[in-house]
Amino acid sequence: MVPMLARAGRVLAMHWPALLAWYLAGLLARYLVIELAAFVGAFTALGGLLILPLAVLARLVSFVAMLLVVRDGLATLNALAPRPAAPRDRRRAFVDALLGGILPFFAFYAAWKMLSDDVIDYIARALRVQSGLRMQSIVTGQEVLTEGTIDDLGTGPLVLALIVVAFVARLLLKRHRDRLPRAVDILAVYLETVWVFFSVLVLSELIGGFSGWVQQRQGMVWLADARAWLGERIAPLAWAWDAVLWLVGQAGGLVLLPLAWLTIAGVIYGQAVAAQAPQLSGRLVETARERYRVAPGWLRRRLNDVVGDVVSRFRPIGRAVVLMWRAGPLLISSYVLLFTVLLLVQQLVLIGVTRLLGPHDADAFWVVLWPALTMIPPLLIEPVRISLVAAAYDVTLRRLAPAEAASAVEGEAQEGSLLGDPEVDEDGARAGGDDEGRRDRVGGVDV
Numbered sequence: 001m002v003p004m005l006a007r008a009g010r011v012l013a014m015h016w017p018a019l020l021a022w023y024l025a026g027l028l029a030r031y032l033v034i035e036l037a038a039f040v041g042a043f044t045a046l047g048g049l050l051i052l053p054l055a056v057l058a059r060l061v062s063f064v065a066m067l068l069v070v071r072d073g074l075a076t077l078n079a080l081a082p083r084p085a086a087p088r089d090r091r092r093a094f095v096d097a098l099l100g101g102i103l104p105f106f107a108f109y110a111a112w113k114m115l116s117d118d119v120i121d122y123i124a125r126a127l128r129v130q131s132g133l134r135m136q137s138i139v140t141g142q143e144v145l146t147e148g149t150i151d152d153l154g155t156g157p158l159v160l161a162l163i164v165v166a167f168v169a170r171l172l173l174k175r176h177r178d179r180l181p182r183a184v185d186i187l188a189v190y191l192e193t194v195w196v197f198f199s200v201l202v203l204s205e206l207i208g209g210f211s212g213w214v215q216q217r218q219g220m221v222w223l224a225d226a227r228a229w230l231g232e233r234i235a236p237l238a239w240a241w242d243a244v245l246w247l248v249g250q251a252g253g254l255v256l257l258p259l260a261w262l263t264i265a266g267v268i269y270g271q272a273v274a275a276q277a278p279q280l281s282g283r284l285v286e287t288a289r290e291r292y293r294v295a296p297g298w299l300r301r302r303l304n305d306v307v308g309d310v311v312s313r314f315r316p317i318g319r320a321v322v323l324m325w326r327a328g329p330l331l332i333s334s335y336v337l338l339f340t341v342l343l344l345v346q347q348l349v350l351i352g353v354t355r356l357l358g359p360h361d362a363d364a365f366w367v368v369l370w371p372a373l374t375m376i377p378p379l380l381i382e383p384v385r386i387s388l389v390a391a392a393y394d395v396t397l398r399r400l401a402p403a404e405a406a407s408a409v410e411g412e413a414q415e416g417s418l419l420g421d422p423e424v425d426e427d428g429a430r431a432g433g434d435d436e437g438r439r440d441r442v443g444g445v446d447v
Contacts (some may be wrong), residue, residue, distance in 0.1 A: 001334040008391035011073040012384060018069045019383035026062025027375075030055045034118060038125035042133065045153040048126060053197035055118050057098075057189070060105045064097050066386045067268050074394035077269060088182075095185045097268045099192055104267050106196045108260045110204060119151070126150045159198050166195035258339035259324065259332075261385070265393045266320025327396035335392040342385055349377040 012019075033055040041048020071083060084090050109115045126149070133144045146152075153159060170191040173184055324332055353376055360366060 001338070004331075004334060004338070004388070004391050004395045007073070007075075007394060008384075008387045011070045011391055012387040014073050015070050015387075016383045019066050019386055020379065022062045022065045022069065023379070023382045026059045029058035029062070030118070033058055034122050035125060038122050039129055041122065041126040041150045042129035043149060045149050045151055046158075048122065048150065049153055049198075050194065052118065052122055053193045054190075055122075056106065056109055056115065056197065057102075057193045059109075060098065060101055063105070063264070063386070064094065064101055064268055066383075067265055067390055068094065068097065070387060070390045071269075074390060076394045076397040080397060081270070091182070092185075095189060097270070098189050100270065101264060101268050102189075102192050102196050104260075104264050106200050108264060110200050111260070112257070115200065115204075123150055159202060163195045163198050163202070166191045166198075170195065254340050254343075255336055257343075258336045258389075261339070261389045262324060262335065262392055262396075263320045265389050266323055269393060323396055327399045331392075331396060331399070335388075338388055338392075339385070342381055342388065346377040346381045349380060350374065353377075 033051065037048045037051035037055065040051055071077065084093060106115070130144065130146060130149070136142075137144050170188055173180065173188045173191065177184070177188070350373070353373055357373075
């Protein structure tokens with residue numbers, strides 16, 4: 001714990017103004033994007049929801065920038081993968097970090113209800129715009145159309161088509177990236193954000209429907225009846241039941257949140273443990289491999305393009321998880337404890353601010369100032385949190401053996417084909433294109 005604290009303190013002392021500036025920039029960009037999306041969404045749901053993903057991307061850009069800003073204070077990471085010196089390589093590393101972080105960040109963003117908060121803010125502001133239009137229509141006499149506006153898009157064929165089009169376009173840009181202008185990288189980041197955003201919305205809708213269906217099943221009704229029966233006859237046992245459920249819920253959040261942040265840092269920094277991947281075996285697997293080997297070269301290349309592109313998004317997440325596993329329970333537990341203490345300090349800062357201000361009228365004071373007051377704790381704590389996450393990641397890298405660490409860096413460009421066997425097409429090129437195996441040393445994500 002002491003090396004982690006020392007490194008976090010050193011990183012924070014070196015970079016806290018830049019960390020604070022990037023955090024504020026992300027908040028401001030998110031606010032402006034939601035305002036723009038709400039204005040457009042008041043007229044067309046499709047336009048508004050195509051802009052709304054940029055709000056999440058703004059937060060991701062700020063966090064990626066914060067993590068990259070503190071890189072020069074991470075000795076182990078810099079020893080394994082020094083930062084590129086050329087400005088062009090640094091820009092590419094930043095874009096690669098964004099592309100690699102979009103999927104895990106959206107998962108984290110949705111799991112902790114921040115995505116739903118963005119959607120709620122977007123809907124509320126769009127409704128205010130429509131309310132203003134209705135008031136204006138009283139004077140102008142123009143009808144205000146509300147059909148197909150705000151969030152009236154559903155999860156039907158149009159949304160699925162958007163996901164497919166954005167994913168395929170992103171795949172094509174990735175394949176021909178070296179032959180396209182650098183400005184196309186911005187479009188690639190946007191397309192990646194769009195298909196992940198709408199996929200998360202569809203999955204959330206499906207999970208919500210499934211959860212509602214499960215809650216209505218007879219088994220859940222029996223479980224609720226059993227809990228009520230225990231409460232009536234054996235009150236202490238019912239209290240223990242409720243206490244266990246509360247403890248599991250609280251512990252899950254307290255443990256998963258810091259691990260999610262460490263996973264995102266692992267994806268953005270791009271280092272991975274050179275651990276032996278699980279080897280699948282069995283008759284069905286061998287049959288599939290044999291059929292894959294005898295398939296036409298063009299079919300193997302297309303499969304590698306599509307399936308390999310999906311798998312590559314999850315590979316850095318898996319490597320970050322393996323790295324945490326290899327770091328050992330003591331180190332990870334120390335990090336989780338420090339992260340939890342930060343959460344507590346953040347709440348105590350908010351309580352302290354309210355105590356310093358003292359009692360005031362609820363409507364005239366607290367309703368007006370509360371949004372600004374709630375911004376004070378994050379402004380103080382967020383640079384500390386990023387410094388702690390970066391330091392924890394750097395300390396976990398020290399647990400690698402020197403040979404294994406070198407292999408983790410040098411082996412980044414070694415990527416197998418869809419079923420683990422590199423294939424060669426008729427022209428002698430690797431299946432999937434010449435640039436399929438290339439990997440940036442700093443971003444650590446496929447480009």
